[in-house]
Amino acid sequence: MNPYGKSQTRKKTRKAAPIAALALLLTIPLYLSFTGDSSSSHQTFPSRAELHQCDLFSGEWVPNPDGPYYTNETCNAIQEHQNCMRFGRPDTGYLKWRWKPDACELPLFQPDRFLKLVRGKSLAFVGDSVARNHMQSLLCLLSKVAHPIEWSDPLGKQIQYHYKEHDFNISIFWTPFLVKTGILDPSLGRPFDLYLDEFDDTWSNQIAQFHYVIISAGHWFFRPSYFHLQRRLHGCLYCPEPDSNITHLTPAFAHRWAFRTAFRAINGAAGYKGVTFVRTFAPSHFEGGAWDKGGNCLRTKPFTRNETSLDEKALEFYTIQLEELGIARTQNRGRRFVLFDTTKPMVLRPDGHPSIYGHLPGAKLVMSNDCVHWCLPGPIDAWSDFLQELLRREVVGN
Template sequence: MKFLNFELLFRNNTSNQTISKVTIQAFKIFFIFTVTTVLSYSLFSHSPLLKIKLYNKQYSYDDGLLNEAELESLSSTSLVNKCDIFSGEWVPNPKAPYYTNTTCWAIHEHQNCMKHGRADSEFMKWKWKPYECELPIFNPFQFLEIVRGKSMAFVGDSTSRNHMQSMICLLSRVEWPIDVSHVYDLSFKRWKYSSYNFTIANYWTPHLVRAKKEDPNSVFFNVYLDELDETWATQIKEFDYVIINGGQWFLGPIVFYENQKVVGCQYCNLENVTHLNLNYSYRKALRTTLNAISSLENFKGTTFLRTFSPSHFENGLWNEGGNCVRTKPFRNNETKLEGDHLDLYMIQLEEFKIVKRESIKKGLKFMLLDTTQAMLLRPDGHPNRYGYWPNENKTLYNDCVHWCLPGPIDTWSDFLLEMLKWKV
């Protein structure tokens, strides 16, 4: 959950990563707003090869670089009749939306843009058009038939929950689910479609690995890069489909641990503690997560790694008036993925390549749900200030991270259904 561009907030820090009191206070406000949300229940071309060539940074780890052949092979995991469904543009779709904020109760207040006064509605009337084929609009009847008798887990940050809520709304044309949650915790919800014996669950785990705050008033998280978050890791084996995402929360103040010892930090003033960048910290956490899933005994499910969903703050930082007021999508030549957003995306591609290669040897299924380009082009689809009433008597900030419902995030289910059809 990234209501702010941490890379902008902290870019000019000194080598010991000191944070100003103003920044710490800002992050406290961010964290409070984040918890409230939880509890309230292009790229350079359409060619994935070209976007690597035009970005001259070397992405490496102990497994080495992605070469063109490997990237082409990775991209080919999403090819049907030589069509990459993840490369394309947004085109008008006057038939949309397929539900409204008044017909779906699953929309949380913070994504209920029309309820809170958003005047324009064109942001709901687009569909994703791959360059070389058509991507069918989500068919809820077909989806429920494919997943009949199965289960699906959404594992990650609040954009993962945003996805699940979108899916519930899309499926509402067929059936409403019943709440079968094991615990009364809005961070870990479970729903069942009784007529289809299909269960979906959400596990809110923003760092994927184990993380905690020693002091609730502190801005710092302690993140254990080599330890799983047991809240989801102990239950994931029972699911037929697992959708993993993460990255936003690795852009804030963190102290990193391995083998129960401090190995580095980000945006801290701890003496003799090394600064760790995303290429180590997020990569290590993601690798721990994917390796753990691939090592589960008797796990026969399919794991989807959903790629990074960029935020779109403009005109300032998240806590300095930053907003997202655009009312139509970008074209591919109007924006590009860069900075920490690009770093996170590239790490995901490389780590997926590694686990995909190993999973083939084990007979496991890993698939790349590559939503990054599509969402990069949708600065118009965020709640901005329409996730709350304008006269609310509390400090609130524009949300340029999550997605209005209905809205662009509904397309994630278009992608997912198409990928499930390939498996059948």
């Protein structure tokens, strides 16, 4: 599956991982970190608090007849391509589930409680359109009790929402590759230029002002790109040059470099004393073909853990994020990095995407069946349940 680039068939070198087995991967950032691309390794151990906290991200989706908690009529923060209610999605069962961790309860999002946790604080989302999807879900959940003042920079790379009565700000930084890039305009018809070892200063120079940062990225790394290291062309993905002229590399190569560089920017950010939540890759659910070969996502209920598996590319991205998180945790103990694992819960939600219900029938779109983003309201609202509990742990401990 290649959500954005040209279709490509690759020889499989790794079997898909059953969801139950993914719990083992969570030990990577806590106990064992890999340095560089070699086989050398070093150990880093979790705090006592981490050892005794319930794992929020291992569990199942269970029925929740009370959902949803907002609609497209009560929230104006829903973008068209996630507005499944407006565009006629006929089933509503996908709105009637909540996440239940195996070893504890995850409280549902309570906007008043959340705003008390974040009073006097600031929160930044750093990433791509799925990060924006998450932020808009949070805005909708908060809209039951509060409405912010919106501001954006002239280029639209940063948007801020100010909740004056609660002394709380939410910002989003548009940075789909996390690192310095060339012009991000797909209509130009050429690969993007990614400077994989250079910071994207549109966000890295500003994070010192934030108490909490949620960083994420994934699906854009499947787009055609040129990769630069030390200001020299190092290789490419889906580029037009023949193999003899340039090294053809994988999306995982750029994905690892991007997270390593982003974490280096955070560790080195002067004055930053906040908490960085590393939100892991939320997989897409194309079935019956790739995104550009008729693939779609028409299921109407979640999987159980034993019914599905994480495909090779998603597993590779997920593993890279865990490994790089482990490395980041060892490089500067003055910075706090927290795992925000959306991979394991969301691989079980093939029913939560817009599919054909993110646009009018017959609309001409690059991706006519959207199995990457999430309906609002929808299963992505559970991410705010996770965030509320993660923030509670930061404020009051376990």
